[in-house]
Amino acid sequence: MAAALACVALTGLVACVSSVSPSGEPWPAADLAPPSHADNPPTPVKIELGRRLFYDADLSWDGTVSCATCHEQKRGFTDPNKTRQGFDGAPGERNIQTLANVAWFNSLTWGGPHVDTLEHQALIPIEGFVPVEMGFGGKAEGALAQRLKGKACYPSLFRAAFPERNGELSIDTIVMALSVFQRELVSLDAPYDRYRRGEANAISAQAKRGAALFESKQCVSCHAGPHFTDAALPGRTPYEAFHMLAPPAAGKDAGLQRITQKAEDTGKFRTPGLRNVALSAPYMHNGEVATLPDAIRHHFAVAGKQSDPRLKQTLNDAEVADLIAFLEALTDQTFIKNPAFALPKPGCPVPEDDAKPSSAR
Ligand code: HEC
Ligand code: HEC
Missing domain, CATH: 1.10.760.10 (Cytochrome c-like domain)
Structure with a gap:
């Protein structure tokens, strides 16, 4: 019993030493959980769906650009260009930002105090006109959702990720899945x-x-x-x-x-x-x-x-x-190098046969 107590005390001491900095301020652990949003809670399948969407060039109008084209993992989710030309060839104006720890940011982009959630931000590259990044220019609701419904894996993944919405595949659920994936991008192990x-x-x-x-x-x-x-x-x-x-x-x-x-x-x-x-x-x-x-x-x-x-x-x-x-x-x-943030392996992460067609579809 005494040994167990000493062990607990020792563990406590070790934990205390390892989580306090030289200047005495607490520093988060490497596995600190990102804050989640009550109306878009993360689940493993929703995160996986978000990752697939992040790496999918079908999120751009002509199928050439994914989020990951500009946000490359090996560069901390940025790219080496000063700015990047828009989808329509218009010169880009702003440098691509890193995505590490964006879950904690109270506003997103270089100049968007009103862009206060990732759900809101994700619409900008997909739908935005200034600059035109992925080219849907306001037409994503119908066109993008329709396109993804016709692709392998997505209908079953949306059903598994959004059971409470009957597997709805819409611009809303697309940005929700992208957002839970991005909240996972935690960098605290440098x-x-x-x-x-x-x-x-x-x-x-x-x-x-x-x-x-x-x-x-x-x-x-x-x-x-x-x-x-x-x-x-x-x-x-x-x-x-x-x-x-x-x-x-x-x-x-x-x-x-x-x-x-x-x-x-x-x-x-x-x-x-x-x-x-x-x-x-x-x-x-x-x-x-x-x-x-x-x-x-x-x-x-x-x-x-x-x-x-x-x-x-x-x-x-x-x-x-x-x-x-x-x-x-x-x-x-x-x-x-975290494989969980990298290009997903080919194949469906959830069996397509098991997914029940939703009555809403
Ligand atoms: C008054 C607030 C402020 C202070 C103090 C400050 N920075 Fe900055 N820093 C910024 C802002 C704002 C930007 C982006 C400015 C822009 O894009 O025009 C920036 C950009 C940077 C960048 C470029 C990052 C990127 O991704 O482009 C680096 C590196 C940097 N700061 C390091 C430092 C260092 C080192 C110091 C101390 C010597 C420092 N900063 C002090 C506000 C500050
Ligand atoms: C054509 C290149 C390009 C593509 C494609 C792109 N982005 Fe970005 N991203 C940028 C640029 C440039 C910025 C800075 C924008 C600004 O400040 O106006 C940015 C900023 C962001 C930010 C804000 C980061 C911060 O620190 O505030 C997030 C989050 C983000 N992008 C997510 C995404 C997602 C999700 C996708 C896919 C749906 C995507 N991006 C597609 C270029 C791109």
Whole structure:
């Protein structure tokens, strides 16, 4: 009995040591569950359906582009282009964003304080006109649902994933499945995470100096918390995560101002998360910054033209190098290589014969 108690106490001590950082703040475990939405709870089959949809080019009008074409797992769910041409050949305007830990973000995209759920966001690439990304331009409800109904596996998968809706295959259930898959995209196993959970040697001495600079230079006030963005801080409004690093050139993307029409919002963009940022070049909302050192320097390039005191600092080359070592320690190989997030294997994950035709169909 005494031995069992000691063991419990010891286990408690070990758990406590491994979940508390050197500075004493709690850091989440690698398997922290993403927040789920009560009206769209995750189930294994719904997540699998979402993954199939994410990798399916039939979600674009001409069958050439899937979500994964732009959001590649090996690059932290981004692609190497500055921006990507729209489906219709129109020049893209914004850099593709990483999808790591999006479940926690209170707004989505570089400039969408009103885009507050993944369910809402997923409609933008499929249906959107500006830019035309996947080309359905408002016609997805009929055309896309009809197309998927005629494909192998989907009718049975929708029946298994949405029994309460009689297996409804519609734009609603398509975005619901995409959203539960994206909420699974949790990246919390980078070397820096292991360091914060108590593994003292998980990162280099240089990365440790970079981590200290990340705090002292106040990077952490915008790239805050375990998801490295103030858009994932509890209790904040979406607008609080928008900041201007450099005023836009005339006629260029005005960011938040486009939505609010307020002059003071010109050039403000939502703080991006920095997980796997070493894999996601080029940088910034327009992809105009090619390298990580330049991405860091870009913050301070126009000090004087903007009022935020956090952006009026100076950084020497050694400090930039230390910060890069820190940012590289945010590369999470477990996430990049997780087979559960990769292209699904061919074949149906649920037997097609077992799926009962729904009375609603
Ligand atoms: C043609 C390339 C392209 C395709 C295809 C595409 N995206 Fe994106 N994605 C982008 C770009 C560019 C942004 C940034 C958009 C902006 O800020 O206006 C983005 C942003 C996002 C975000 C916001 C991430 C954040 O940090 O706020 C999510 C979520 C997302 N995409 C999911 C999807 C899903 C789901 C699909 C498939 C239905 C998809 N994307 C298809 C290019 C693409
Ligand atoms: C005042 C808030 C704020 C502070 C302080 C701040 N950042 Fe940023 N950071 C942003 C915003 C906003 C963007 C995106 C700006 C854009 O696209 O125009 C960004 C972009 C980045 C990017 C590019 C990410 C990508 O995916 O394109 C990196 C890297 C980065 N910041 C690192 C840092 C480092 C390191 C520091 C400290 C030296 C720092 N930031 C301080 C708000 C901030």
